[in-house]
Amino acid sequence: EAQVTQNPRYLITVTGKKLTVTCSQNMNHEYMSWYRQDPGLGLRQIYYSMNVEVTDKGDVPEGYKVSRKEKRNFPLILESPSPNQTSLYFCASSLSPDTDTQYFGPGTRLTVL
Amino acid sequence: GENVEQHPSTLSVQEGDSAVIKCTYSDSASNYFPWYKQELGKGPQLIIDIRSNVGEKKDQRIAVTLNKTAKHFSLHITETQPEDSAVYFCAASILIYNQGGKLIFGQGTELSVKP
Numbered sequence: 510e511a512q513v514t515q516n517p518r519y520l521i522t523v524t525g526k527k528l529t530v531t532c533s534q535n536m537n538h539e540y541m542s543w544y545r546q547d548p549g550l551g552l553r554q555i556y557y558s559m560n561v562e563v564t565d566k567g568d569v570p571e572g573y574k575v576s577r578k579e580k581r582n583f584p585l586i587l588e589s590p591s592p593n594q595t596s597l598y599f600c601a602s603s604l605s606p607d608t609d610t611q612y613f614g615p616g617t618r619l620t621v622l
Numbered sequence: 623g624e625n626v627e628q629h630p631s632t633l634s635v636q637e638g639d640s641a642v643i644k645c646t647y648s649d650s651a652s653n654y655f656p657w658y659k660q661e662l663g664k665g666p667q668l669i670i671d672i673r674s675n676v677g678e679k680k681d682q683r684i685a686v687t688l689n690k691t692a693k694h695f696s697l698h699i700t701e702t703q704p705e706d707s708a709v710y711f712c713a714a715s716i717l718i719y720n721q722g723g724k725l726i727f728g729q730g731t732e733l734s735v736k737p
Contacts, residue, residue, distance in 0.1 A: 513665070544727075546730075549631065549729055550729060551628070551711060551727045551728055551729040551730050552666070552711060552727040552730075553727075554724065557724070559722070567724075568623075599665050599666070601665075605723070606722060606723050606724050606725070607654060607715035607716070607717075607722075607723030607724055607725055608653075608654045608715060608723070610656070610668045610671075611656075611658075611666075611668070611725065613658075613665030613666045613667065614665050615663075615664055615665050616663075616664070616665050
């Protein structure tokens with residue numbers, strides 16, 4: 510089954526404690542991205558990757574890092590989380606960034622205390 | 623920067639009625655306009671899309687219309703059912719100099735269909 514998986518689904522942490530949210534896709538897509546969803550703001554792109562070892566900032570990259578060492582995996586790293594990063598996070602993958610279906614993971618709800 | 627405005631933010635209809643969600647975009651070069659449905663506890667899922675070479679597309683009870691001159695597009699759901707209750711996102715493609723293309727999403731519409 511074609512899918513994007515994310516882990517963990519729920520996470521409560523404290524300010525400053527480094528965390529990683531994993532993302533994996535099994536569709537051999539070159540393009541992957543991370544979004545955060547906040548009420549009234551829709552989906553905003555954090556980082557994206559056009560291919561292995563190629564990553565770039567999206568619209569709201571501050572406080573986040575990513576890596577793309579393998580085609581299928583695209584982890585999101587928060588090195589020093591702050592309360593304003595409390596949000597619902599989605600990983601997505603697609604064949605192309607702007608003309609093909611984006612497949613979203615189930616989401617990770619993060620709370621930073 | 624380029625953006626997509628989506629209205630209304632919440633919409634409540636009676637089962638069997640129609641629902642319409644509207645989006646406007648700013649980049650006249652946008653040529654791909656997908657709509658995503660997000661059910662509770664799940665990630666968004668594509669339900670229909672339209673490209674700039676057509677003005678309307680229909681798939682059973684859902685349809686999308688595009689007016690490129692006015693730079694707006696709409697989602698129409700007819701004969702709504704309780705399972706249509708969800709958050710709906712519109713999106714538009716944009717081209718960023720030196721970066722390539724991407725999708726910009728609207729703010730989302732929470733649709734509630736009352737039995």
